[in-house]
Amino acid sequence: MKMQLRTQSFHSQIQVLKAVDDEIITANIQIALKQHPSMGQAFIHVETFAGGVELTGWVRKAVQEQLAVVLATEVQGVSYVVNNLSVRG
Template identity: 35%
Template sequence: MKQLIKYLSAFFLALTLLAAVGCASTQKQEGTGEYFDDSVITSKVKAAILNEPGLSSAEINVETFKGVVQLSGFVSSRADINKAVAVARGVAGVKSVKNDMRLK
């Protein structure tokens, strides 16, 4: 009986370690916690852009990977691009902003 408990304990320990390693992040893939953090950052940036007068949030796409926010889409003026980048940089958790927005 003690031998069975010993084997079961070792099995569950190995299973736990495998699960922890499987959730770890790599250079090109996010871990589970990072994915949720990036989702929160994306939502906050979208909300900040929506609340900014003069910016059309429907035309600005926001994606986040490991804290780096990428803005893309088409806007009316260079001032709108600069304003959207500044708004995104002001959101907590944003490490940097990549600007891929284009003028209409």
């Protein structure tokens, strides 16, 4: 009797790994933003797909907007950052 194993294709395994990486990237960016003392009173949503990051939401000062991009860029695994933040000061 032959035993059949159900295996995921290599492609689907890679997709799962990328999704996990994206979740880790998002979490690390959120931590970096929350821990930085200059990022108080900012509302930033982080979305990651295949290493690309989009920042949406708002900050109080333009310097916070720039800092958010820098903090996101410094996280390991980030390939690019799209800045869609608004300044509400």
